[in-house]
Amino acid sequence: MTERIVVIGADAAGMSAASQALRIAGDAVQIVAFERGGHTSYSACGIPYWVAGDIDEPERLIARSPDAHRRNGIDLRMRTAVEEIDLQAGRVAAHDLAAGRSYRESFDSLVIATGAVPVRPPLPGVDAVGVFGVQTLDDGAALLADLDRAQPRRAVVVGGGYIGVEMAEALVRRGVAVTVVDQAAQPMTTLDPDMGAAVHQAMQGIGIDVHTDTAVTGFETSGDRRIRSVVTADGSIPADVVVLGLGVRPNTALARNAGLPLGDQGGLRTNVQMQVLGYDCVWAGGDCVEVLNLVSGQYQHVPLGTHANKHGRVIGHNLAGSYATFPGVVGTAVSKVCHLEIARTGLRERDARRAGFAYVTVTVRSGTKAAYFPGTRQMTVKMIAERCTGRLLGVQIVGSEGSAKRIDTAATALWNRMTVEEITALDLAYAPPFSPVWDPILVAARQAAAAVRQTGADRSP
Numbered sequence: 001m002t003e004r005i006v007v008i009g010a011d012a013a014g015m016s017a018a019s020q021a022l023r024i025a026g027d028a029v030q031i032v033a034f035e036r037g038g039h040t041s042y043s044a045c046g047i048p049y050w051v052a053g054d055i056d057e058p059e060r061l062i063a064r065s066p067d068a069h070r071r072n073g074i075d076l077r078m079r080t081a082v083e084e085i086d087l088q089a090g091r092v093a094a095h096d097l098a099a100g101r102s103y104r105e106s107f108d109s110l111v112i113a114t115g116a117v118p119v120r121p122p123l124p125g126v127d128a129v130g131v132f133g134v135q136t137l138d139d140g141a142a143l144l145a146d147l148d149r150a151q152p153r154r155a156v157v158v159g160g161g162y163i164g165v166e167m168a169e170a171l172v173r174r175g176v177a178v179t180v181v182d183q184a185a186q187p188m189t190t191l192d193p194d195m196g197a198a199v200h201q202a203m204q205g206i207g208i209d210v211h212t213d214t215a216v217t218g219f220e221t222s223g224d225r226r227i228r229s230v231v232t233a234d235g236s237i238p239a240d241v242v243v244l245g246l247g248v249r250p251n252t253a254l255a256r257n258a259g260l261p262l263g264d265q266g267g268l269r270t271n272v273q274m275q276v277l278g279y280d281c282v283w284a285g286g287d288c289v290e291v292l293n294l295v296s297g298q299y300q301h302v303p304l305g306t307h308a309n310k311h312g313r314v315i316g317h318n319l320a321g322s323y324a325t326f327p328g329v330v331g332t333a334v335s336k337v338c339h340l341e342i343a344r345t346g347l348r349e350r351d352a353r354r355a356g357f358a359y360v361t362v363t364v365r366s367g368t369k370a371a372y373f374p375g376t377r378q379m380t381v382k383m384i385a386e387r388c389t390g391r392l393l394g395v396q397i398v399g400s401e402g403s404a405k406r407i408d409t410a411a412t413a414l415w416n417r418m419t420v421e422e423i424t425a426l427d428l429a430y431a432p433p434f435s436p437v438w439d440p441i442l443v444a445a446r447q448a449a450a451a452v453r454q455t456g457a458d459r460s461p
């Protein structure tokens with residue numbers, strides 16, 4: 001008998017799930033996918049680089065078009081929003097936005113891959129002309145059209161997370177004077193403040209005016225409703241264009257209305273096969289779910305494309321009767337601002353405290369290549385390890401080209417619950433163009449192991 005699968009949301013998680021299920025099960029599954037937008041399987045991650053001018057055509061950010069999915073056998077309904085899920089009856093109510101027609105579609109299995117909604121603060125003037133989000137390709141196109149048409153000279157980016165920082169750099173590269181406003185003490189709060197300070201400095205180094213500890217309270221407009229300035233507790237900042245980078249929340253209103261349980265952060269929770277807890281025929285993945293942090297043991301909302309694609313693959317395998325699991329995350333992420341690469345994995349100090357760990361930290365500065373090798377640059381590694389046991393808890397890296405991807409060694413060590421002492425013995429590659437003879441991760445691990453031994457010595461009678 002053919003299994004009928006309905007997928008809601010046709011980007012990373014949804015279409016990975018659909019394609020994988022079809023690849024394995026073939027004619028044994030019939031897949032109907034609904035997408036309320038106009039694009040499928042595209043890289044939102046590339047939007048800042050498109051705005052900066054590194055990528056000329058938005059089509060280059062699209063991995064698979066609606067037609068390509070249809071040719072592969074998926075019954076894809078574009079510009080069609082699912083408005084209701086009836087779990088008891090096993091069907092969804094969909095609304096074709098172009099035709100203005102509503103209809104129902106039944107399912108044996110349902111995949112919820114509705115992504116996230118960007119935070120848009122309910123502040124006066126937030127809907128002014130010239131205030132943009134950068135969540136979708138359409139958002140990117142609208143911003144680019146405005147940059148071409150209005151030729152703004154001054155931009156304010158609200159939010160200093162990785163999207164805010166990447167967008168600030170993109171606007172600087174287009175010749176716009178940029179101010180970033182964030183209510184936190186440093187940009188990039190995914191790092192500890194001491195490491196965020198290096199990001200702050202790098203942003204200032206390319207001419208970005210960074211206002212930290214500053215809350216936005218509203219947006220002032222001119223007579224034509226166009227943005228004129230961003231209002232903060234410390235005064236107004238003139239702006240011809242504003243980009244909002246305030247993070248996202250799981251898009252789960254549909255799931256909640258269907259009676260599905262949500263976690264503390266508003267995301268769906270699943271078992272390791274990505275089945276919604278307590279509902280065998282409902283699967284969920286991507287930015288609409290919370291995931292288990294394997295270091296802290298706590299659920300978190302970690303809206304990243306890398307997870308969404310893995311979730312989709314796992315859902316697809318399991319829908320097709322094969323078997324795959326997504327055990328959780330260790331919290332790895334990477335970004336850059338100008339020449340400065342920024343990476344993190346595991347817990348920050350505040351996460352470690354919240355999770356109840358006693359810990360030591362070390363911070364080392366090292367080169368990206370052998371000291372004598374042309375082009376070697378500085379990088380800083382901060383390592384956090386559990387006191388007494390020496391278990392690795394987290395690593396943060398900021399530095400020049402060649403720094404950031406070293407985080408993958410740390411992520412692998414975290415995944416395997418290694419101690420910093422064990423890391424010191426890792427067989428990492430060395431040749432002068434790539435690394436000092438002691439890789440910066442090994443240097444940090446050696447110092448962390450010494451700090452852990454010291455905590456043992458302090459405890460001995």
Ligand SMILES: Cc1cc2nc3c(=O)[nH]c(=O)nc-3n(C[C@H](O)[C@H](O)[C@H](O)COP(=O)(O)OP(=O)(O)OC[C@H]3O[C@@H](n4cnc5c(N)ncnc54)[C@H](O)[C@@H]3O)c2cc1C
Binds near residue numbers: 035116
């Ligand atoms: C500017 C930017 C930069 C980023 N950079 C990175 C990066 O460098 N690295 C990284 O790992 N991640 C990055 N991300 C995050 C990454 O893009 C997301 O995590 C990923 O797209 C999530 O995929 P998803 O399938 O869960 O959700 P989405 O991509 O949001 O897709 C969900 C889809 O569901 C549709 N939908 C929602 N509700 C309905 C409904 N009721 N009916 C029909 N359709 C519906 C939406 O229209 C949407 O197309 C970035 C994101 C942005 C915005």
